[in-house]
Amino acid sequence: MKVTKLLAVAGLATAGFAFANSPAAPTAKADPAKGKVLVEQVCAACHGADGNSVAAANPSLAGQHADYIVKQLTEFKSGARKNPIMMGMxxxxSPEDMKNVGAYFSEQKIKPRDAADKALLPEGKKIFKGGVASTKIPACMACHGPSGAGIPAQYPRLGGQHAGYIVAQMTAFRSGERANNTVMRDIALKMTDAQIKAVAEYISGLR
Structure with missing residues (x-):
């Protein structure tokens, strides 16, 4: 009888070990087609059906890294990033919806734009490519790449973004209104309004 009980216990322990060490179920692959439907229903009014927004207040999302879009949507939902409209959207x-939307936007082509104030381009280029040593502002391209393409899953694509949107976000980082990235907050705190505007103009014209 004791032997039978011991075997039963051993069997349960073995089964538990097997479950604990069994591979996790694969996560569903993102579906851009489902993402397109959501974009057309929810996102297109502000960001454009193809991710190219026409208003500087709304970022263009075409060509943005899918993982970055998912991260931002997740943080809007949790409240880690504050924006009344986006928090509501x-x-x-669901996490699956976010992945699908991210996959769709990442496949779209961003429409190139030109800087509105070309007089600011030399200063903007200098900051973007080399930073400002005297105030310890790092070169933007160190993280976002020489063409502003960013690094997937780490740093967002910036090239071709509205200059006005970049200015708004850098200003929000500096004031603490946007607090979901401590690195960007530290950088923004070192930058003047003129520097932010210059680098934003340069970034908007990157291809």
């Missing part, structure tokens, strides 16, 4: 989205 993200609230009903």
């Amino acid at each position: 993200a609230a009903p989205l």
